Amino acid sequence: MGTFLKRHHWITPLALLxxxxxxxxxxxxxxxxQMFLASLWSGSLExxxxxxxxxxxxxxxxxxxxxxxxxxxxxxxxxxxTTTFLIAYxxxxxxxxxxxxxxxxxxxxxxxxxxxxFLLRTFSWQVILGDDGxxxxxxxxxxxxxxxxxxLATPMAVIAGITYNFLPFMTLxxxxxxxxxxxxxxxxxxxxxxxxxxxxxxxxxxxxGGVLLGVLGIVFNGSxxxxxxxxxxxxxxxxxxxxxxxxxxxxxPLSVSGVFAGGxxxxxxxxxxxxxxxLLGNPGTNMIGNVxxxxxxxxxxxxxxxxxxxxxxxxVLVVVTIYARVxxxxxxSAAAARA
Amino acid sequence: MxxxxxxxxxxxxxxxxxxxxxxxxxxxxxxACGTKGTASAAPSTAASTAASxxxxxxxxxxxxxxxxxxxSAAASATAQPTATPSTTLKWANWTYYMDISADGKxxxxxxxxxxxxxxxxxxxxxxxxxxxxxxxxxxALQANQDxxxxxxxxxxxxxxxxxxxxxxQSFNLANMPNFVANLKDNYKNVGWDPDGTHHAPWxxxxxxxxxxxxxxxxxTSLAAxxxxxxxxxxxxxxxxxxxxxxxxxxxxxxxxxxxxxxDACDKAVAALNQAKSDGIIxxxxxxxxxxxxxxxxxxxxxxxxxxxxxxxxxxxxNKKLDIKFNVADEGGMLWTDNSMIPNGAQHKGTAExxxxxxxxxxxxxxxxxxVNYICPxxxxxxxxxxxxxxxxxxxxIFPPDATMAKLKIxxxxxxxxxxYFNEQFATVLGVG
Numbered sequence: 001m002g003t004f005l006k007r008h009h010w011i012t013p014l015a016l017l018x019x020x021x022x023x024x025x026x027x028x029x030x031x032x033x034q035m036f037l038a039s040l041w042s043g044s045l046e047x048x049x050x051x052x053x054x055x056x057x058x059x060x061x062x063x064x065x066x067x068x069x070x071x072x073x074x075x076x077x078x079x080x081x082t083t084t085f086l087i088a089y090x091x092x093x094x095x096x097x098x099x100x101x102x103x104x105x106x107x108x109x110x111x112x113x114x115x116x117x118f119l120l121r122t123f124s125w126q127v128i129l130g131d132d133g134x135x136x137x138x139x140x141x142x143x144x145x146x147x148x149x150x151x152l153a154t155p156m157a158v159i160a161g162i163t164y165n166f167l168p169f170m171t172l173x174x175x176x177x178x179x180x181x182x183x184x185x186x187x188x189x190x191x192x193x194x195x196x197x198x199x200x201x202x203x204x205x206x207x208x209g210g211v212l213l214g215v216l217g218i219v220f221n222g223s224x225x226x227x228x229x230x231x232x233x234x235x236x237x238x239x240x241x242x243x244x245x246x247x248x249x250x251x252x253p254l255s256v257s258g259v260f261a262g263g264x265x266x267x268x269x270x271x272x273x274x275x276x277x278x279l280l281g282n283p284g285t286n287m288i289g290n291v292x293x294x295x296x297x298x299x300x301x302x303x304x305x306x307x308x309x310x311x312x313x314x315x316v317l318v319v320v321t322i323y324a325r326v327x328x329x330x331x332x333s334a335a336a337a338r339a
Numbered sequence: 340m341x342x343x344x345x346x347x348x349x350x351x352x353x354x355x356x357x358x359x360x361x362x363x364x365x366x367x368x369x370x371a372c373g374t375k376g377t378a379s380a381a382p383s384t385a386a387s388t389a390a391s392x393x394x395x396x397x398x399x400x401x402x403x404x405x406x407x408x409x410x411s412a413a414a415s416a417t418a419q420p421t422a423t424p425s426t427t428l429k430w431a432n433w434t435y436y437m438d439i440s441a442d443g444k445x446x447x448x449x450x451x452x453x454x455x456x457x458x459x460x461x462x463x464x465x466x467x468x469x470x471x472x473x474x475x476x477x478x479a480l481q482a483n484q485d486x487x488x489x490x491x492x493x494x495x496x497x498x499x500x501x502x503x504x505x506x507x508q509s510f511n512l513a514n515m516p517n518f519v520a521n522l523k524d525n526y527k528n529v530g531w532d533p534d535g536t537h538h539a540p541w542x543x544x545x546x547x548x549x550x551x552x553x554x555x556x557x558x559t560s561l562a563a564x565x566x567x568x569x570x571x572x573x574x575x576x577x578x579x580x581x582x583x584x585x586x587x588x589x590x591x592x593x594x595x596x597x598x599x600x601x602d603a604c605d606k607a608v609a610a611l612n613q614a615k616s617d618g619i620i621x622x623x624x625x626x627x628x629x630x631x632x633x634x635x636x637x638x639x640x641x642x643x644x645x646x647x648x649x650x651x652x653x654x655x656x657n658k659k660l661d662i663k664f665n666v667a668d669e670g671g672m673l674w675t676d677n678s679m680i681p682n683g684a685q686h687k688g689t690a691e692x693x694x695x696x697x698x699x700x701x702x703x704x705x706x707x708x709x710v711n712y713i714c715p716x717x718x719x720x721x722x723x724x725x726x727x728x729x730x731x732x733x734x735x736i737f738p739p740d741a742t743m744a745k746l747k748i749x750x751x752x753x754x755x756x757x758x759y760f761n762e763q764f765a766t767v768l769g770v771g
Contacts, residue, residue: 044754044758045477046500046504046754047754048481069770126630130634130636131634131635131636132634132635148573150573152636153621153622282621282622282769283615283620283622283623283767283768283769284769285769286768286769286770290769290770291765291770291771293770294765294768294770294771297470298470298581298761298765299758299761299762299765300470301758
């Protein structure tokens with residue numbers, strides 16, 4: 001046996017790949033292929049479907065008709081991914097460097113909500129964000145908010161829901177990346193006169209914060225300028241006081257691989273999500289997932305539903321490719337190494 | 340145990356239970372796309388008689404053919420069906436739709452049938468979604484094979500589709516003297532089953548308006564749902580069920596939902612979109628509107644009577660809320676889940692007898708005492724008064740004649756129109 005394996009050394013990796021490969025073949029490749037065929041169908045459930053290459057027009061037609069939903073999905077998923085990053089990074093940083101003996105407990109707490117189902121967690125947000133719920137109810141009682149103010153059934157609620165639901169997918173990879181950072185490198189940077197990042201930090205922080213909140217302002221029809229100014233102020237303050245040169249030049253570049261992975265793990269499921277939009281949104285906040293669900297289950301329009309699913313897959317591939325180019329870990333760490 | 344207790348533990352009703360479940364959706368899709376369709380648009384009656392080869396059924400009705408004429412002539416509340424009962428029978432139904440013994444293990448009315456006729460009934464609560472179940476039985480029906488079920492229970496519009504496709508069998512009314520005698524008149528002469536021999540109503544519900552009277556005052560008109568009144572603007576829920584929401588919008592506009600035309604659909608959709616852009620509507624919900632109503636997230640909503648019984652019970656002692664349910668002056672919708680016998684069923688005669696069994700008022704009363712939807716059987720309220728007067732006098736379970744007269748059943752749609760209505764409604768829901 002041993003000599004057999006030695007002679008045919010290609011068998012071992014193949015055998016190890018087989019279970020996963022078969023699994024994917026049966027439960028991913030085959031259904032995906034079926035769905036691709038379905039996207040080229042015409043007909044209906046009752047009359048039966050006919051396959052024809054002429055039905056390729058399903059693609060441009062669907063893309064044109066449902067473009068606003070694709071766009072909204074991209075915007076929401078991107079906003080949620082960004083927010084997840086802003087929350088998860090400091091969290092992961094704290095656990096990795098300041099967690100001490102509570103590290104495992106803190107990590108457990110990050111994952112703990114995932115012992116409950118996705119649906120249930122999203123339902124509970126209905127309670128938290130409710131018009132007279134614990135948060136808004138209190139703020140309304142002390143007259144900080146007008147009676148008619150609400151968060152539920154707004155885009156904000158949908159993005160908040162996605163952000164919450166995918167937080168661990170960002171936190172864990174970032175934590176793993178930060179955990180691996182050799183703290184002696186940071187000490188070395190400090191020895192080489194890396195101090196507080198001033199005044200550069202305030203400027204960068206101001207720009208980042210301004211752009212982020214400015215975009216949010218535009219998306220939600222708020223005043224873009226006001227949002228941008230507020231964002232700039234907060235960003236500048238945070239960077240001025242909290243971000244050091246050693247972080248920007250050593251720690252952060254070394255953690256980019258984790259951010260990259262976390263971004264993918266958050267963005268890809270987020271863009272196809274429909275539960276958050278359904279439970280926390282309004283009829284104006286539906287994402288492409290809601291359209292596909294309606295097409296599949298209510299209208300039984302399998303061809304168009306399959307077409308939309310495939311366009312979504314292609315779209316995600318494009319976005320991810322661009323993302324990988326921009327934030328590709330190797331290029332970036334190489335650039336950091338040069339700097 | 341009463342229905343109230345039973346339902347209290349299930350805030351999401353059977354109708355909504357799995358609508359949010361992606362997994363089942365995928366399963367339905369895979370099931371549905373596993374087979375290629377073969378066109379079968381034959382007229383319903385012709386196809387169903389042609390496609391009912393079941394030998395046991397033929398034997399059963401043949402053996403008793405002589406007796407059937409006399410039995411149906413003598414149809415009365417105590418009339419006897421004429422088929423020879425089979426030893427087994429399979430029935431697919433929705434959850435919480437059959438009376439249950441105190442220990443929760445058996446269904447007394449089904450057991451009584453077994454005791455009387457010796458038929459062992461395999462009663463399964465396997466239907467949680469019309470489309471989903473359709474996807475399961477469609478391949479067999481399309482191939483003219485036995486689905487495995489002798490009785491299936493489907494909502495009006497799905498029943499209409501199955502009849503349109505010629506996939507359900509016509510009843511032999513000689514086996515169903517109580518059904519003939521005791522079906523309430525509202526349920527007769529529906530457009531999608533003109534001679535009324537392909538479906539037997541099992542349970543119904545009303546779609547009307549629910550509101551918090553403390554906030555909205557008394558609401559008796561559907562116009563309120565389309566009016567930007569400061570008391571409820573932004574706090575109005577409507578339903579994700581196309582036939583309920585479009586139906587009520589049609590009634591509001593003075594259009595006739597029993598004869599739904601594309602023109603009427605366009606007008607209803609325009610009115611709904613207007614209400615949406617006026618900021619009146621908070622959202623389109625399944626059963627979640629009931630939750631909104633309890634939490635004051637909605638103060639005015641389209642509502643189903645079955646849910647509202649529960650809401651009214653739960654909020655009875657809450658002084659802050661004064662929840663009411665009305666069928667508006669313009670009318671309300673009546674939906675029904677119907678028992679039907681699919682093509683290829685092995686025990687047609689016995690299935691007819693069992694369907695008829697529940698048109699004996701005493702049996703219907705026992706089911707009603709547990710189920711709390713609207714009973715299609717005449718005399719069930721009288722029978723129920725003896726065992727549970729509170730339920731028998733509940734106007735949401737046994738609506739007075741004046742209310743029943745206002746209820747409309749959404750008319751039949753052919754396939755092309757159904758697609759059109761669904762697509763238009765998708766724009767209202769914000770997914771099209």
